[in-house]
Amino acid sequence: MSGMEYFLRFENWSAGWLLFFVFLWISHVVVLKSSRVHKVCFASGLFILYLVFGSPLALLSEYGLHSTAMVKQMLIVMVAPILILNGVPKNIFAGSMRNDFWNSGNSKKLVMVAWFLGALAMWGGHFFGAIVMSAKTGLAICGISAPIEGWFSAVPENLILAVLLLMGVLFALPVFNPNRSHRIGALQSVAYLFTSCVSCSILGLYVTFSAVSNATLNTTTLRNPFSLSSIADQELAGMLMWVPGCFLYVFLCMAILMRWYDEKEGQLKPQPLIMKTKKIEQIHT
Amino acid sequence: MYLWLALFFFIIGGLEAMVLRAQLALPNNELISPETYNQLFTMHGTTMIFLVLMPALIGLGTYLIPLMIGANEMAFPRLNAFSLWMTFMGGTLLYFSFFAGGGPDAGWFNYAPLSENNYSSSHGVDYYLIGLILTGIGSIGAALNFVTTVLTLRAPDMKLNMLPLFVWMMFINGFLILAAFPLLNAGLFMMLIDRQFDAHFFIPSSGGSAILWQHFFWAFGHPEVYILALPAFGIISEVIPVFSRKPIFGYKFVASSTVAIALLAFGVWVHHMFAVGMSNTVNGFFAASSMLIGIPTGIKVINWIGTMYKGSIRMTVSMMFALAFLIDFTIGGLSGASFAIVPIDWQLTDTYYVVAHIHYVFLGGTAFGIFAGIFYWFPKITGRHLSEKLGKWHLWLFVFGFNMTFLLQHMLGILGMPRRIYTYPDLPYWKILNLISSIGAIFMFVAIGIFLYNIFITLKKPRSAEDNPWEAWTLEWSTPSPPNLKNFEQLPPIHSRRPLWDLNNPDNPDKRLN
Numbered sequence: 094m095s096g097m098e099y100f101l102r103f104e105n106w107s108a109g110w111l112l113f114f115v116f117l118w119i120s121h122v123v124v125l126k127s128s129r130v131h132k133v134c135f136a137s138g139l140f141i142l143y144l145v146f147g148s149p150l151a152l153l154s155e156y157g158l159h160s161t162a163m164v165k166q167m168l169i170v171m172v173a174p175i176l177i178l179n180g181v182p183k184n185i186f187a188g189s190m191r192n193d194f195w196n197s198g199n200s201k202k203l204v205m206v207a208w209f210l211g212a213l214a215m216w217g218g219h220f221f222g223a224i225v226m227s228a229k230t231g232l233a234i235c236g237i238s239a240p241i242e243g244w245f246s247a248v249p250e251n252l253i254l255a256v257l258l259l260m261g262v263l264f265a266l267p268v269f270n271p272n273r274s275h276r277i278g279a280l281q282s283v284a285y286l287f288t289s290c291v292s293c294s295i296l297g298l299y300v301t302f303s304a305v306s307n308a309t310l311n312t313t314t315l316r317n318p319f320s321l322s323s324i325a326d327q328e329l330a331g332m333l334m335w336v337p338g339c340f341l342y343v344f345l346c347m348a349i350l351m352r353w354y355d356e357k358e359g360q361l362k363p364q365p366l367i368m369k370t371k372k373i374e375q376i377h378t
Numbered sequence: 379m380y381l382w383l384a385l386f387f388f389i390i391g392g393l394e395a396m397v398l399r400a401q402l403a404l405p406n407n408e409l410i411s412p413e414t415y416n417q418l419f420t421m422h423g424t425t426m427i428f429l430v431l432m433p434a435l436i437g438l439g440t441y442l443i444p445l446m447i448g449a450n451e452m453a454f455p456r457l458n459a460f461s462l463w464m465t466f467m468g469g470t471l472l473y474f475s476f477f478a479g480g481g482p483d484a485g486w487f488n489y490a491p492l493s494e495n496n497y498s499s500s501h502g503v504d505y506y507l508i509g510l511i512l513t514g515i516g517s518i519g520a521a522l523n524f525v526t527t528v529l530t531l532r533a534p535d536m537k538l539n540m541l542p543l544f545v546w547m548m549f550i551n552g553f554l555i556l557a558a559f560p561l562l563n564a565g566l567f568m569m570l571i572d573r574q575f576d577a578h579f580f581i582p583s584s585g586g587s588a589i590l591w592q593h594f595f596w597a598f599g600h601p602e603v604y605i606l607a608l609p610a611f612g613i614i615s616e617v618i619p620v621f622s623r624k625p626i627f628g629y630k631f632v633a634s635s636t637v638a639i640a641l642l643a644f645g646v647w648v649h650h651m652f653a654v655g656m657s658n659t660v661n662g663f664f665a666a667s668s669m670l671i672g673i674p675t676g677i678k679v680i681n682w683i684g685t686m687y688k689g690s691i692r693m694t695v696s697m698m699f700a701l702a703f704l705i706d707f708t709i710g711g712l713s714g715a716s717f718a719i720v721p722i723d724w725q726l727t728d729t730y731y732v733v734a735h736i737h738y739v740f741l742g743g744t745a746f747g748i749f750a751g752i753f754y755w756f757p758k759i760t761g762r763h764l765s766e767k768l769g770k771w772h773l774w775l776f777v778f779g780f781n782m783t784f785l786l787q788h789m790l791g792i793l794g795m796p797r798r799i800y801t802y803p804d805l806p807y808w809k810i811l812n813l814i815s816s817i818g819a820i821f822m823f824v825a826i827g828i829f830l831y832n833i834f835i836t837l838k839k840p841r842s843a844e845d846n847p848w849e850a851w852t853l854e855w856s857t858p859s860p861p862n863l864k865n866f867e868q869l870p871p872i873h874s875r876r877p878l879w880d881l882n883n884p885d886n887p888d889k890r891l892n
Contacts, residue, residue, distance in 0.1 A: 280538065283637070287641060290641065294644070294645060301660060324657070325657065325659055328657055328659040328660055329659050332659060332660060332663040335645070335663070336645060336663045336664070336666070336667045339645050340642070340645070340667070340670065343638060343641045343642060346637065346638075346641060347634050347637065347638050350630075350633075350634040350637055351630055351631075351634050353539060354539045354629065354630035354633060354634065355539075355630060356539065
């Protein structure tokens with residue numbers, strides 16, 4: 094069976110997940126007063142989630158393909174949360190309790206925590222996913238091997254993905270909060286995203302150049318639909334996280350900067366860097 | 379002093395290039411020995427990159443950034459002096475190697491294991507390592523100074539999104555230097571430990587990895603290309619609008635594409651290593667990412683052309699160098715894009731095609747940008763105008779000689795002539811192409827002689843330059859020429875990216891940004 098045939102087989106597409114996500118989207122349209130842009134973004138986010146949970150992609154990890162696990166992890170941590178947050182109208186985040194929480198003076202700490210959650214989702218998702226996959230297939234994934242049929246193999250993959258999605262949303266919140274007044278400043282956003290890009294690049298680099306164990310090389314000519322060898326699979330996984338992962342954040346940085354260049358002072362959020370320059374005012378006058 | 383340092387080493391590096399071209403002018407030539415040839419091409423590359431282009435750009439940045447942002451000094455003047463003297467010390471040590479048993483001879487990239495004790499037993503490589511560590515520390519200090527100066531000493535009304543493009547590029551460049559040079563210095567230290575203390579970081583026979591050196595070097599080396607290109611982009615982005623009498627077309631595209639270049643620069647270095655035997659998966663991804671990085675550079679070229687479109691262009695020497703930059707840098711960019719295609723890279727790697735490409739980027743790009751900047755800001759720096767007549771001789775001879783030398787080297791590369799060879803057999807077309815290439819080098823040599831003479835006679839003239847001879851719009855032109863020790867007694871109001879335009883055209887000011 095070729096890769097194309099695998100994707101075209103009707104039974105590999107889950108009708109249950111499709112109905113669930115369609116229901117979510119209809120609820121979004123009916124309940125929330127959202128613009129067309131919100132609707133499109135939310136639908137795109139749900140479509141990404143369907144790819145992860147209900148498409149043939151979801152089943153590919155059963156073949157022990159690390160690259161498909163990486164694709165799912167990237168979609169659910171890095172792509173879907175941004176689309177979903179951009180699909181939620183501002184008023185849903187306008188409650189007074191949430192404002193108090195965000196303006197409690199701990200926002201810097203919260204941003205740091207959110208960033209670390211994102212990094213944890215990238216790195217932890219990779220390692221935990223590799224352990225679970227190894228426990229299920231008995232293969233060493235990216236140099237990680239777990240005892241077959243150990244307790245790891247009992248962890249439902251969808252639960253891991255749901256946790257990763259939650260972490261991804263929390264990670265994206267400081268930059269893509271539906272309520273713009275709760276977002277961090279443009280330059281801080283660029284720094285936030287770029288350091289995330291560095292994180293995913295290092296992870297990609299690590300995965301790409303990690304040694305593939307001889308045992309894996311010898312035992313696996315996997316009968317996966319793409320006929321990928323273990324080494325090609327691992328390199329593909331690493332490169333996906335390294336290059337497209339990093340480029341995603343770079344493009345987001347660009348989008349933020351393009352808006353920032355045309356902003357007047359009043360439109361900018363107060364930024365510590367600009368405030369510091371006021372001290373210099375005395376020197377100039 | 380940075381600029382004088384760069385000029386001094388430019389003369390030395392240029393003389394080395396002339397000897398190399400003399401050796402290569404004819405087949406089977408034995409003008410110099412193979413050992414001397416190896417040392418000269420190594421020193422030529424190292425000198426031009428680390429001791430000419432870097433100091434020249436840092437020098438322009440150090441002089442102009444405070445003036446362009448309304449500050450009276452760099453944030454850390456002592457660090458500034460420290461950076462300069464570290465660069466000077468690094469250069470001096472590098473050249474001292476000639477008096478200590480011979481210069482480094484493993485190329486400017488110093489690939490392992492050639493550069494390890496087994497294959498380079500003289501002390502030349504040690505001097506290379508220590509010299510570059512010192513210049514690297516100097517560059518990091520300068521970058522720290524740029525970033526801090528821009529963040530803390532801007533005029534109160536000048537927001538970050540109002541920075542002149544040259545300052546913006548130097549600012550971003552500062553981050554690039556801060557991220558890239560530590561990688562090089564780490565690699566240099568590791569190799570020094572290999573050579574001095576018998577470690578094995580880069581020695582495969584004892585468990586190290588020669589490829590690891592290439593990763594270190596090119597993780598620095600590819601961003602270094604942009605470290606040398608971005609300031610030149612900044613200069614061009616100042617020169618073209620002023621001499622086209624139009625504001626820059628698409629400021630935000632030029633500025634944000636700079637950030638894109640800086641961010642992407644760290645994700646493409648593996649394309650320098652396509653020939654080391656990595657898998658097709660890795661090669662494929664890096665081919666794609668290397669293609670992508672051409673997009674922001676292409677955007678800039680379109681912006682510069684858009685700025686000139688329907689402008690009232692004044693063909694000063696500075697503007698003509700900017701135009702030469704546009705053409706030759708684009709050629710260099712296109713040949714670079716061809717290297718992103720893996721099969722082409724495999725075919726052409728280590729040939730004269732690479733030599734041509736690197737010279738189109740560094741000489742046709744960065745050096746032309748520096749020439750444009752020197753002709754543009756010379757009146758501000760010295761209070762005197764360089765002769766436009768001599769400048770045009772310099773320009774035409776240099777541009778003609780440059781293209782004569784290096785355009786043909788693309789063909790030499792395609793014909794299969796490897797680089798770094800001491801001499802070559804008399805194969806079809808190799809002789810004539812090499813001879814023409816060497817004659818082109820003579821044109822460039824004469825052009826530089828005219829440039830030096832131009833500087834010499836201009837500095838002997840009395841100061842006569844006006845404050846703003848080009849009717850430019852950025853803050854440095856509001857100061858006397860040359861500026862006072864304290865740059866600004868009083869700052870003009872700053873509400874846009876062109877404060878002097880607003881001052882002179884109160885009825886038609888730029889869009890207010892604060």
